[in-house]
Amino acid sequence: MSKNILIIDDEASIRESLAGVLVDEGFAPRTAGSAEEGLQLLAEEEIQLVLLDIWMPGMDGLEALKLIRERYGLPVIMISGHGTIDTAVQATRMGAFDFIEKPLSYDKIIHTVDKGLHVARLELENQLLRESGPAKPDITGRTAIVETLREQIERVAPTDAWVLIRGGHGTGKELVAQTIHRRSPRHLQPMIEVNCAAIPEELIESELFGHVKGAFTGATEAKKGKFDQANGSTLFLDEIGDMSLKSQAKVLRILQERKFERVGGAKTIKVDVRVLAATNKNLEEEIKKGNFREDLFYRLNVVPITVPYLRERREDIPLLVAEFLRNYRHKGLGEKSMSPAAMALLMRHDWPGNVRELRNMIERLVIMSPNDVIHDQDAALFLGKDLPPAAPISLExxxxxxxxxxxxxxxxxxxxxxxxxxxxxxxxxxxxxxxxxxxxxxxxxxxxxxxxxxx
Missing domain, CATH: 1.10.10.60 (Homeodomain-like)
Incomplete structure (x- = not known):
């Protein structure tokens, strides 16, 4: 994890001395002479902690503290030469991590910065745990084709190799990406996801690379892009096959050079990003049609992983159904089970929408079936199928x-x-x-x- 520390103080001597001490301790200091300049730097760069003076011309430190906590949630250490108990209490209530008076003790500064970064790291880990829920999702299934998929994930996850995940709609490409990230050395930071098909072409550059204030109509403040947010972590480009050729060229450049400029900006920003991409399209065919860049394909396709269609692993359907029934029970939708005849009907269905379609079907059956046991008549009704004729029984x-x-x-x-x-x-x-x-x-x-x- 990078250690970029922002020093905001109107006294140049304080900025220079603090920066020198931080450099000696292995940190990467950034400096700003005013709150306004500091907020601009925060919008443009990846900062882990802020040292903020209280008394400054223009916007004061307390007002800046409020904005920094609201926008970025970073640990902020307040510094002041005119500190009072009331001011320190007010700053703490507003979210300041600590309050240090001038003249500064550099040993105390370093100790407090270390503590602040440690607490921020713990908060991030707790946030990731909350977002992932009580149980992290995994690949469900015992068929040979799923075991092969697991083995591929286990091999590639600990590396920094880029992966192209291929498979039909609803097969679980995003789950594969999440599993790779979760088992990688970058797992302590969140994976940043971009749905390339959902972003209008005119906005995708701003979404990926960010923009500076005034870069275009409506850009009232600077904004970090997804590559910025994924610095030191993993960037998941979903539906990469739906990206325009113009955007593909931009992405190819940053993948090759690992640096970029924000829309409307001139400053070059370097990033360390692992890229996972996914598509449901046949990219080789798209290349022949002129819809996808061949050089981008080979850049992304370092390790190809194919997620199987559900019809290729029908024997996993009972396991998936049991998992979905359990999840919906935990969500308060009631405890229901599937009759053998209904399960057999589900296993015969082709599932063009794959696992996503099966999950939606189980939720529908749980909600709409009147009994605790879901029968084949219920499943047939929602699948739009006629039940096969009952087999004749010879025994009375x-x-x-x-x-x-x-x-x-x-x-x-x-x-x-x-x-x-x-x-x-x-x-x-x-x-x-x-x-x-x-x-x-x-x-x-x-x-x-x-x-x-x-x-």
Missing amino acids: EHQLHQLPFKEARKAFEVTYLKAKLAENENNISKTAEQVGMERSHLYKRLKALEIEVGK
Whole structure:
């Protein structure tokens, strides 16, 4: 984490001496001779802590303290040569981290700065924990394709390599990016996200690189961009394939040079950013069409990761459904379960919207289903499907009642599977899909039940 300290004091000798002491201790001081100049620097640079004089011409330190705390939430150490107890109490109530009187003890300054940075770091970690909730999300699933995805994440996460995450709408590309960041050395700082498809072309430069005051109509004050905010952390460029060619050129330049200028500004800003990008488009095809820069593609595609479609891992659907039901129960939507027949219906659906569509469907079923158990009729209604015809059962109900439980269950299972095989003309793959089982699992079950296909 960088250690940029801003010194705001109208006395040049104080600024110079403080800056010299901070440099000797490994800090990177910035100086301003007025509150107004200091606020401008805060808007333009990444600052971790402010040393702020109280008595200055123009805007005084207390007024500046209020603005700094409101806008940036940074730790502020007040310094004054005319301090009183009332002033110190007022500054503390307004959010000052500490109050130091002149003449300054440089040992005390360094000690207080260290404490302020430590507290700020703890506050950031607590904020990240609150935002992530009681349990951090992870990739749900046990299929081979999901295990491969996990292995790829584990390998690339500890590095600084850039990653291009590819996959359809709703497959979980953002979750993959979050998992990579969370397991990286940059995890103590928040990952900064940009939805490239949601920002108008005329605003994307300002969004990414920031702007100076007066750069364009409506720019009433300077603003930091996403690259600024991600300095020392991770920048997630979602839907990168929807970015205009003009914006692609700008992004390519900063990725190559790791420096940029704000819109309307001339100052060059250097950044240390790890880039994760995601797209649902075939970028190779977009390059052929002239919609995406080939050089940007190769710059981003250092480590490619593909997130599978839900239809490619149907066996994970019960795990995902259980997770969603548990989450909605914690949100107060009630405790509900899924009947085997309803689960089988969900597993046969193609899910063009992938995991996002499944999650939305489960929420809809939890809210709208009248019973504690969600049945296949409920699922069929919301999926817009007709229920398959019930399989004929050869055993009479009174015969089943006379059998012990294990024998009755076996008899039902034999009759049910024979009926399903007959319905699908002994095609094991079709039968497995219809009953919601893996082909290999169904084959083993048929063998265990001594059911011969075609008999």
